[in-house]
Amino acid sequence: MRRTVWGTLIELRFRLLCLEKSINMLLIIPLVLFTTNGIKAQQLKSNIKKPNIIYILLDDVGFSDLGPYGSEIRTPNIDQLASQGIRYNHFETRAICSPTRAALLTGRNNQSVGMIDLAVRDRGYPYSRGRITPAAGTLAQILKRNGYHTSIVGKWHLTPRAQQYDSSSTRKNWPSGKGFQNFYGWLAGWTDQYNPSGLGREIMEGDHPADEANPGGNHVSEAIVNHAIDYLKNGFANNPDQPQFLYLAFGAAHAPIQVPKRYINKYAGNYAEGWDVIRKNRFERQKQLGIIPANAVLTKRHEDDPAWEDLNPVEKTVYARFMATYAGYITHTDEQIGRLIDYLKDSGHYNNTLVFLMSDNGAAPEAGVEGNFARPYGDTLSVYIC
Secondary structure, eight states, X not given: OOOOBTTTBOOOOXXXXXXXXXXXXXXXXXXXXXXOTTOOGGGGSTTSOOOXXXXXXXXXXXXXXXXXXXXXXXOHHHHHHHHHSEXXXXXXXXXXXXXXXXXXXXXXXXXGGTBSSOSSOOOSBTTBOSSOOTTSOOHHHHHHHTTOXXXXXXXXXXXXXXXXXXXXXXXXXXXXXXXOSEEEEESSSOOOSSSOOSTTTSOEETTEEOOSSSTTTTSHHHHHHHHHHHHHXXXXXXXXXXXXXXXXXXXXXXXXXXXXXXHHHTTTTTTTTOHHHHHHHHHHHHHHHTSSOTTOOOXXXXXXXXXXXXXXXXXXHHHXXXXXXXXXXXXXXXXXXXXXXXXXXXXXXXXXXXXXXXXXXXXXXXXXXXXXXSSSSSOOOOTTOO
16 A cells, blocks of 8 residues: 655555564655664574664654755754664555554554544544554564563653543553653653643653752753663663663654754744745755755746745744744754664664664645644634734
8 A cells, every 4th residue: 555645655564573483564654864883684583682772753854854864954963874774765654653553563553453534532443543452562562572672752642632641540641551661751742842741741750740940951852861861870780681672752853943043043034935845955955965856857846835936024024033942943853863763872782783863744734824833723813913
């Protein structure tokens, strides 16, 4: 089965041989890049040390938003992973957060595991339960059964809203109920990167709100990577021979797009030429990189998107700043990935680690051209009032 998502993404089915000879798992995952860091195929035999496995999941990041895919946005750490691994240019997501995550963790079609849409509520149909059906084992459950220590940090988005309360009587649809032994993150679809609060958006550690003075730290992306490194450190310290499975699910670059000002300023002036030029430049770089065929033809701009030359000076200034903010957010995220990779190298685990980096879907259109200022969805504040 093949289908197009946002006009650019095509299905990839990647078969991962699990670590028991009797278990084969078909993962339908939107792989952006995959690096083995020197692990050879024969090392998956049962008599060889099992590799550590790390999933790095970005959120709402477009096909051309990363350096290895033609972007002008600086992502040196992702670039390095790509140079040492495999880049895929034909892959499919489920085009929205929860369904992609359900497919990613179960290796099955999202509808077959009860997640046709976002994890909100049970709509009364087998394919629309708002959570992963108990009959579908997750990768964390399978790996845990095969001797792995399992951790998740960041966005979960697989728990129905009614079960996101700390007072909920069940944790069966929380990470701990799906095979994860460590959890530091949030249950809903987004959170404020500076003030993670509200139902589903507050920082949880394990099965309860995080017991710390400043949940989420100075920036949530930084805090989740801090905890990811700590979980790996503690796991290796407690049992040096036990392999680790880490699922690192960033809030970036889902709204709200929040990053320290110095990262925005890195891109000051870079987007004054506008999105039409940026789009053409990325397309040409993708040809040069071999991401798309050399004879590919750029599609017309979508009818809902105005031509940059038709905008007035205020709109150009505001939208260029939007793009610089987004670019800074991606670069900041790349730095956090770099910190994790540096830890793996410094601790001697890099060469025995499988790293998968991907996005849950393409760029999100919900905010429209003007974007939203007060909250990710539903705000109608004009750019002329900011």
